[in-house]
């Protein structure tokens with residue numbers, strides 16, 4: 057076990073960070089928002105933490121809180137102009153948001169180190185911390201799924217007009233989804249910068265966007281298991297597909313196309329749905345036999 | 355030199371137009387974002403490069419490259435879009451699968467070029483400069499402006515005056531109604547994808563020449579710029595895309611010249627954001643970007 | 651219990667007067683009928699009341715307060731619920747979850763309580779679940795609770811819509827052709843439920859093609875034709891009105 061851990065520690069850590077970013081991406085999609093802003097939130101959290109940790113004496117713990125709060129606040133603000141947009145236009149607007157953040161990071165050289173980024177960030181985060189934070193995030197996501205908020209998100213994703221006919225304030229719930237997406241993205245961005253020693257704007261570019269999307273598409277957009285399965289596949293795949301290492305991005309591309317075409321709910325969601333269906337079938341059987349018994353008595 | 359910057363801006367803007375037209379055409383017809391359009395553009399430059407260095411005359415190389423990128427675009431439609439489209443509600447899935455195609459094409463290009471920056475061999479295109487009312491303009495710039503003007507005019511003619519154009523518009527408005535009128539939507543899709551791919555391929559060649567640099571990631575910034583163009587011009591609007599492309603080219607070249615370097619992107623994407631805020635349907639668009647929540 | 655009133659309400663789509671100066675009232679504790687041939691403007695009336703469409707003219711009030719410019723969710727929060735003529739369910743969700751979303755405006759737990767799984771949030775869910783099962787039993791749908799709503803038969807889908815609309819106990823319910831496509835046994839079952847709802851004080855606006863069904867249930871009936879109100883009043887008298895008969899000749903009114 058211990059040996060396994062040391063051999064695979066980088067992969068495990070990568071997996072945990074991917075899960076975290078995956079939840080940030082998932083919560084938006086789950087609420088029916090085509091946001092790809094997670095990269096921007098992660099960049100905000102990560103730079104906030106890196107700058108505070110390297111240039112000020114703010115306690116590390118507090119830097120993460122501040123990074124999370126900053127990304128959450130920006131997420132909430134971002135939701136306001138986006139309130140009127142839907143579908144492809146949301147995707148484009150959030151993409152523009154990421155580009156604006158990245159170019160400001162490049163521009164603010166004195167503060168952000170420009171293209172070279174920030175080096176010498178204290179390495180305060182390890183596997184256990186990541187594990188605990190992922191666990192807490194999952195707990196919150198689980199609660200959301202079982203509460204009224206989860207029901208509202210499901211309704212918004214599937215049929216917005218129904219939700220508003222039942223009193224759902226669409227704008228308010230989009231703001232909530234963006235705040236959560238921002239907070240989770242910023243939180244894991246902060247952890248990432250305390251893990252990797254060095255960050256640069258490039259880390260949060262197109263490749264990041266694609267990776268996070270891939271995690272959620274492979275895993276699933278609605279269940280707790282989704283990002284875990286997605287991140288797991290993304291972490292293990294390079295190990296299995298070693299011979300294709302040079303074509304890793306192409307392999308990812310092929311998998312994206314295959315999954316979205318033939319398994320559109322994603323692996324994790326499909327697993328959960330399968331168990332759900334089996335349970336339903338059992339309950340039905342149960343009820344039918346109960347009914348039979350009752351009919352036999354009367 | 356303000357006017358010199360504007361001229362340079364118009365040249366790059368006209369290439370943006372070439373690139374964005376196909377993108378906006380596909381959106382107009384299918385209401386889908388083709389994220390692999392940038393990779394198609396890159397493929398155009400790559401194919402022309404390898405044709406040229408294997409001895410093909412340059413013009414032939416360009417023609418071959420346009421044909422190939424047109425076919426690549428058709429492949430994108432068949433592989434990434436068709437199944438999803440038939441299932442309905444394809445907006446998000448299609449975005450994802452076209453990202454998949456993008457990854458494949460970029461990855462292949464990376465391997466083929468061994469991550470190197472490629473240049474067209476010296477003398478592929480004559481380097482000549484002219485003085486025009488005190489402005490310095492290269493032969494290449496003149497050719498680019500002329501080629502783009504001719505192609506755009508041809509495209510507009512094609513869309514406005516031919517049966518195909520009518521079919522495109524019919525399918526764009528309402529696929530089912532078009533089918534009832536006997537328009538074969540699949541064939542319209544294949545044609546629009548071919549045109550879009552060929553134009554993107556040519557844009558790739560022109561940019562490869564203009565900056566004398568070809569590399570596997572070159573599509574990405576153009577893809578991002580295309581988003582700016584189609585939002586400002588109104589997704590699906592051909593005229594809007596042309597005006598917005600030129601606007602973008604000029605804005606960018608002025609921003610580079612007169613503003614702190616590095617702020618260009620922030621300004622361009624800020625502009626995009628602003629337009630989305632004030633006029634979500636774009637300055638010329640007629641597609642409804644806004645939905646839900648309000649009384650209509 | 652409040653009453654819903656429309657005063658000189660009009661909706662124009664370009665040159666088309668889909669609804670033209672219509673006044674009517676949906677009082678509490680009664681079933682009010684709205685009939686008229688296809689394209690008469692009935693659904694447009696529902697869409698204006700429920701906040702989907704803006705009014706061209708006129709005013710709509712609930713309990714004397716105007717809701718004419720309120721957003722759909724605010725109208726709902728003021729106690730006006732609706733069903734859709736072209737059924738709109740959450741296709742991936744189970745029947746139970748489709749009903750559960752109907753309780754949204756009765757939620758007591760705040761956002762933070764929901765995220766942290768505090769008792770308040772769990773109480774909400776538990777309370778709604780109990781009420782949802784009551785509804786399922788009342789509509790004789792309990793055997794379908796775990797079915798995906800998208801896979802249900804048409805008549806069952808209509809019932810899910812109705813359960814969802816009345817879940818939060820609205821004051822007014824707008825039912826846009828709720829028994830369309832159902833057989834007589836099924837629609838009689840629903841008729842009983844409609845009566846019970848009215849007896850409990852709810853005001854129902856029942857839109858129907860089937861004149862017989864409406865006359866049996868409604869205390870007062872309004873008749874729309876080409877956007878104009880051509881008759882209103884006692885159902886027995888209204889269906890004998892020559893104008894109404896003329897409007898229905900050659901249409902699918904049974």
Ligand SMILES: Nc1ncnc2c1ncn2[C@@H]1O[C@H](COP(=O)(O)OP(=O)(O)O)[C@@H](O)[C@H]1O
Pocket residue numbers: 663666668686687688689690691692693694695
């Ligand atoms: N959004 C709309 N835009 C344009 N015309 C509409 C719209 N909605 C309804 N109409 C027109 O208004 C008229 C009334 O429609 P509707 O209210 O659906 O009738 P009903 O429900 O009585 O069958 C019809 O002619 C219909 O075509």
Ligand SMILES: [Mg+2]
Pocket residue numbers: 692693694735
């Ligand atoms: Mg109707």
